Amino acid sequence: MSLPSDKMAPASNERVISFQQAVNEALDISVARDPNVLLMGEGINDPSSFWGTTKGIAERHGSQSVLEIPVAENGMVGVAIGAAMAGLRPVVNFQRVEFALLAIEQIFNNAAKAHYSSNGAHRVPIVIRLVIGRGWGQGPGHSQALETTFAHIPGLKVIMPTFAADAKGMLISAIEDDNPVIVLEHRWLYNLVDNVPVGHYRSPLDGAKVVRSGTDITLVCTAYNTIEALSAAETLSQAGCNAEVIDLRVLNPLNLEKVIESVKKTGRLITVDTGWVTYGVGAEVVAGVIEHAFAYLKVAPTRMGMPNHPTPSSRGLIPGFYPDTVSIVAEVGRSIGMSCEKIEELKLQLQAARGNLPIDVPDPSFKGPF
Amino acid sequence: MNLIGFLSRFEDAGDHEAVLTRFYRETLRIRLVEEEIAKRYADQEMRCPVHLSVGQEASAVGVCQALSHDDQAFSTHRCHAHYLAKGGDLKAMLAEIYGKAAGCVGGRGGSMHLMDLDAGLQASVPIVGSSIALATGFGLAEKRNQSGNIAVAFFGDACVEEGIFHESANFAALAKLPVLYVCENNLYSVYTPLSQRQPDRPLTDVAKAHNMAVWHGDGNDVLAAYEISCQAVRHVRQGNGPALIVLDTYRWREHCGPNFDNHIGYRTEDEFEHWRKLCPLSRLEQALDIDGRVDSTKRKAIAKTLMEEINGAFEAAKSAPLPKLEDAGRYVFAE
Numbered sequence: 146m147s148l149p150s151d152k153m154a155p156a157s158n159e160r161v162i163s164f165q166q167a168v169n170e171a172l173d174i175s176v177a178r179d180p181n182v183l184l185m186g187e188g189i190n191d192p193s194s195f196w197g198t199t200k201g202i203a204e205r206h207g208s209q210s211v212l213e214i215p216v217a218e219n220g221m222v223g224v225a226i227g228a229a230m231a232g233l234r235p236v237v238n239f240q241r242v243e244f245a246l247l248a249i250e251q252i253f254n255n256a257a258k259a260h261y262s263s264n265g266a267h268r269v270p271i272v273i274r275l276v277i278g279r280g281w282g283q284g285p286g287h288s289q290a291l292e293t294t295f296a297h298i299p300g301l302k303v304i305m306p307t308f309a310a311d312a313k314g315m316l317i318s319a320i321e322d323d324n325p326v327i328v329l330e331h332r333w334l335y336n337l338v339d340n341v342p343v344g345h346y347r348s349p350l351d352g353a354k355v356v357r358s359g360t361d362i363t364l365v366c367t368a369y370n371t372i373e374a375l376s377a378a379e380t381l382s383q384a385g386c387n388a389e390v391i392d393l394r395v396l397n398p399l400n401l402e403k404v405i406e407s408v409k410k411t412g413r414l415i416t417v418d419t420g421w422v423t424y425g426v427g428a429e430v431v432a433g434v435i436e437h438a439f440a441y442l443k444v445a446p447t448r449m450g451m452p453n454h455p456t457p458s459s460r461g462l463i464p465g466f467y468p469d470t471v472s473i474v475a476e477v478g479r480s481i482g483m484s485c486e487k488i489e490e491l492k493l494q495l496q497a498a499r500g501n502l503p504i505d506v507p508d509p510s511f512k513g514p515f
Numbered sequence: 516m517n518l519i520g521f522l523s524r525f526e527d528a529g530d531h532e533a534v535l536t537r538f539y540r541e542t543l544r545i546r547l548v549e550e551e552i553a554k555r556y557a558d559q560e561m562r563c564p565v566h567l568s569v570g571q572e573a574s575a576v577g578v579c580q581a582l583s584h585d586d587q588a589f590s591t592h593r594c595h596a597h598y599l600a601k602g603g604d605l606k607a608m609l610a611e612i613y614g615k616a617a618g619c620v621g622g623r624g625g626s627m628h629l630m631d632l633d634a635g636l637q638a639s640v641p642i643v644g645s646s647i648a649l650a651t652g653f654g655l656a657e658k659r660n661q662s663g664n665i666a667v668a669f670f671g672d673a674c675v676e677e678g679i680f681h682e683s684a685n686f687a688a689l690a691k692l693p694v695l696y697v698c699e700n701n702l703y704s705v706y707t708p709l710s711q712r713q714p715d716r717p718l719t720d721v722a723k724a725h726n727m728a729v730w731h732g733d734g735n736d737v738l739a740a741y742e743i744s745c746q747a748v749r750h751v752r753q754g755n756g757p758a759l760i761v762l763d764t765y766r767w768r769e770h771c772g773p774n775f776d777n778h779i780g781y782r783t784e785d786e787f788e789h790w791r792k793l794c795p796l797s798r799l800e801q802a803l804d805i806d807g808r809v810d811s812t813k814r815k816a817i818a819k820t821l822m823e824e825i826n827g828a829f830e831a832a833k834s835a836p837l838p839k840l841e842d843a844g845r846y847v848f849a850e
Contacts, residue, residue: 183659209659215689220648220682227652227666230637231587233659250642255649262628263638264621265846299847323849398848 155340161514164306165335167313168198168274172236174345175320176202176210179234182320184211185225186238195238196276196335222248222273226255226325229271236320242275242291242329256325257300268323272316277331277368277419279467280505284458290420290451292367293429295327296396302326303396304350305419307371308515309339311394314348321347331368331419338513352400355407356515359389362413362477365404365430367393370417370449370468372511377473380491386481396426401433408434412443413480417468418450425450444480449473460505471495516802521738524745532808536817538576539799539809542737544821545572545596546796548605551825552595552612553773560833561612563625568596570735570767573795574699575600577740578667578760581748587637587653588667589646592627593766594639597669602634605824609832616838617831623838623846644670644677647696651683654694654757665693665751673704675721676712684725687757694757695747696727699734701766706781722759734762735795738802765790 155161162170175182184199189211194200203211214221218239225235239245245252252273259267278287296303302324306312312330319326356371357378364374371392378388389407408414414434416427427448434446449468457463465472471492478488502508522531549569552561568575575596582588582601590597598608604619611618612626619631627641637653640646650668657664674680675698687694700718702709722729728750732743740762747758767787769776777787803809 215682215686217678217682217685220651220679220686223645223648223679224652224655224683224686227649227654228656229652230649231653231656233656250645251648254642255640255645259638260849261846262620262624263630264619264623265849266620266630266632267638268849302848 155514156342158344159340159342161338162309162341163336163338164309164312164330165197167309167341168316168330169200169202170341171313171316171320172199173202173205175236175317176206178345181232181234182210183228183233183235184238185214185221185235187214187216187240189213189238195240199238218244218247219251223251223255225271226251226259226269229269230259230267234270234320236272236274238274240276241278241287242289243286245273245275252295252301252325252327253298257298260324261300269325270323271325272319272328273325274328274330277329279331279333279369280507282458282460282505283456285455288456290329290418292329292396292420293425296399296426298397300325301397302350303329305329305331305368305394305396307334307368307392307394309337309513310341311348313341314346315350315394317345318347318350322350326350329368333369333507334372336507337372337511337515339515350395352395353391353393353403355389355403356392357388357390359387359411361387361411362415362480363389363391363404363407363411364415364417364473364477365391365393365427366417367396367419367426370419373468373470374417374473375515376470376511377477380470380474380495381477384483384487384491386477386483388477393426393430399429399433401430401437404430405434405437408438409441412441414442414446415473415476415480416446416448416450417473418448420450421453422448422450423453447476447480449476460503463504516736516738516798517742518738518802518806521742524742535803535806535809536813538580538737538741539803539814540817540821541576541580541600542572542796542799543818545575545599547818547821547825548599549595551829553768555829556773561626562614563612563627564771565612565626565773566593566771567768567773568593570790570794571699571701571764572596573737573799574697574734574740574762574764575669577734577737577762578669578697578744580741581744582667583664584635585662585664586667587635587650587657587664588669589637589650589653590629590639590669591643591646591671592639592641593671594627594629598629598631598634598636598639601631601636603629603631603636604634606828606831607631609828610835613832613835614837615832615835617835621838621842644674644679646670647674647680647683651687651692651694654687654692655690658690658692663752665695665748667695667697669697669699671704672698672700672702672709672718673712674698675718681721681725684721684727684757684759688725688727691754691756693751693754695751696757696759698759698761699764700761701764703766703770703782705770708781718761719759728755728758729761730758731761732763734764735793735798737795737799765793767791
């Protein structure tokens, strides 16, 4: 997949690295700058090094920078929160978002509320990295996103970086933030490369980014769906439809300014969620747009995401389960009033281009830089 | 009560009367505050649930007297005794229960969320077991910082049913953290007795599962509670890893609220009478009478002074202003 040619060449302080390498750099830099930063996880320093994201950190900065935790997610997140209240800056790492479910009471009650219920006395500068699984038959308990579950809680910041530069800069910002931050990292983004600045920098956790300008429709996406939406936008542009793609990036605190600005321009909105459609991110985005830009809507907004059932493992049950380039193109086509024939033509074109690529692994043409 | 043994911990004979006075005053103060809350609760100006510590004063005092000021403690919904025994500000406590801006957390938490950072009570968390992990996290930080301070988690008998206790103890033992776990066994979790919640084995056995040092004692004997605590605190402060103290005690009034409820069927009046005779205050008073120095005249004077302080604090709480409505949304995020 090639992307709009208006992409800038890397700046002199940038080079092309992967999301996974970018996360590793963020952790490495943060540990180097502040001895209070403590990486905690099950297998934090094992040979897999959390898919390479924690590689080499203990070697470079000493064993006191990482802490292997027993398989006790509730207790250990509580320990991390207590340690954060005492002045450490723990980064808890779970290889699946589902592992955090065991610690929901600690996260929702102690992490999210300590600052409020202590009348501002306590701070909980904890970061919890959670990976959203997908593909290779991951199945019901290893493929959830759960972003709205976390984002629903006042006091809990929730971020979903898509591009490698954000993976690094937003993680650094999260670690330096005095609030609890949930970082949801989508597994299928790990190998995507992009221009990433060298050294320390922060990407403020301030809201959405327009990653592709357009005039005809607004696509609001989280994480991996941003990549699918960019691919869809390219196909659509060949068909004369100019889509604006927005990477939502920060779910809590939610800032819909750029989304509303965009819908006022395009009059059309499709949200593309990593989670289930029902009670998903799209529900909140659509509600906000209706509240603030109702008069600008030319057609009712549409929400895309996972259907209302758990993720099955078998590749025979997955087709159509996740939004993808084809379904996004079709949905946009419907929204802008494209003829059914034209939509079918585009779908067939995309399916032919895709050929026999298996659907339970990432599309190899999605690599970046973006 | 072993008053002689207790006093042998204090070298200077001249100190002894002062020490006895202090232990008596600390224990009595909690009793008087709690009973005054019970008395005034029907005024409906304390508009939050209260879980009183009447009957459980001695375990709080015994443990806290063995701690240093910089040791950090965590408590639960039943936090009043721990708050006061650790040195928490009485005016701020009552203002909090009255929902006033001058409350220790500005009216945001009420009785179940008392804290006083100056006194080293970091937080009270009402979800059963939740604060045990926080205390363990503090222990991790204290060890990394080599502060020499210990972290203390106060909790009840039901907590050893919670997984989080075992997860915390497992980690604390593994990492040799300076954490003191204090289990006040008052035999009930609301209305459900221990025998319906745990198999028939001593609570102290759970420490063995985690290779943790353990002490067991009479939580209604403030001097014994102190003695055990001194031993456990020394063990922990010397870097030997965590310790568990199990103190047997009894909750006099209902689980939540000011009343007695021995008539509703989950426990008997006889059982209550048995424990009322083991009242930590009466037993201490008897021991003090035998010793002779802090006699009943002195004790009446102590009580009088305490009631002046307590009544003053109640009046201050009643007349203090409510928090400002525009502050309700503050402190969601730290700036």
